[in-house]
Amino acid sequence: MMQVVGVVAYLALAPLAGALLDGVDRKISARMQGRQGPPLLQPFYDLRKLFGKQMLAVNSVQMLLNLSYLIFLAVAGALLFAGEDLLMSMFMLSTADMFLVMGASSDSSPFSTLGAGREMIQIMAYEPMTLLLAVGFYLATGSFQVGDIVRQSSSAVFVMPGFLLGLIFIMAVKLRKSPFDLSTSHHAHQEIVKGLTTEMAGPTLAVMNIAEYYEMTLMLGLVGLFFVNSDPLSWPLAVLACLAVYFLEILWDNASARVRWRTLLDGCWVVTLLTAGLNGLILMLVH
Numbered sequence: 001m002m003q004v005v006g007v008v009a010y011l012a013l014a015p016l017a018g019a020l021l022d023g024v025d026r027k028i029s030a031r032m033q034g035r036q037g038p039p040l041l042q043p044f045y046d047l048r049k050l051f052g053k054q055m056l057a058v059n060s061v062q063m064l065l066n067l068s069y070l071i072f073l074a075v076a077g078a079l080l081f082a083g084e085d086l087l088m089s090m091f092m093l094s095t096a097d098m099f100l101v102m103g104a105s106s107d108s109s110p111f112s113t114l115g116a117g118r119e120m121i122q123i124m125a126y127e128p129m130t131l132l133l134a135v136g137f138y139l140a141t142g143s144f145q146v147g148d149i150v151r152q153s154s155s156a157v158f159v160m161p162g163f164l165l166g167l168i169f170i171m172a173v174k175l176r177k178s179p180f181d182l183s184t185s186h187h188a189h190q191e192i193v194k195g196l197t198t199e200m201a202g203p204t205l206a207v208m209n210i211a212e213y214y215e216m217t218l219m220l221g222l223v224g225l226f227f228v229n230s231d232p233l234s235w236p237l238a239v240l241a242c243l244a245v246y247f248l249e250i251l252w253d254n255a256s257a258r259v260r261w262r263t264l265l266d267g268c269w270v271v272t273l274l275t276a277g278l279n280g281l282i283l284m285l286v287h
Helices: 002-032 042-051 062-081 086-104 110-141 146-150 161-174 202-225 234-254 261-286
Strands: none
Touching (some): 002 042, 002 202, 042 202, 062 086, 086 146, 086 202, 110 146, 146 202, 161 202, 161 261, 202 234
8 A cells, every 4th residue: 555655646746846846946046146046936837838838849759758758757766666676766767768868869950969969978977876776775785675675774874875975976967967967957057058958849848847857856765765764753854865965966066067078977987986886895795
């Protein structure tokens, strides 16, 4: 029964939570830059406006690919919040990224094609960390099942601090925050053309935004997984940790400039090796 509740709650509430967090992001970013900023509910207004526009797509498959991207992200998050296999959730997350790249490269726009190529580089950068994360939880708890992980007597963060640091680092890439917003930028920090989403408009762009809200909630759910245990008091602590990490990503986004793709690739691999790699090696030796 709890599995069904987790799935329904994620599918229904994740877009709302993601849109609200996006509004908070815009508001905090504006204040950091000395601006008033848009209303807190601006992402909801944007979605209503986009769904009210005429359906325009550069080809017949772009909407299908965007919907596939959304569905795979929804399934990946549903597996996590239902307490199912974490490794399968990470595989679904990886598959969703492929549909995003195909959707962006399905048109002839040079900006979208360039954005798709940059997105492939970003996938190469963060993918080792996402897969090692599942392996790390297995080494720490003896199970890939999220339900078993949250029933542990102590939080995983005490034996997996390196994995948490690595996850926080690659979240800037996954959420396309500066300095790693190579494929597209949410706040147009670096350029006017939107890369991946240049040729998306109306409902097609709205589906893309909702998918990103699912992805944002999923990534924060992974952060919370480090802090949740059998003690009910650990749940509010996990929520506070998620909010703190998200604020850190906003701060990093506004305090840094975009790096070159080589720096992104090398940086992610080095951080993955030094955090998750060393932490995983210690767990293998201890257990």
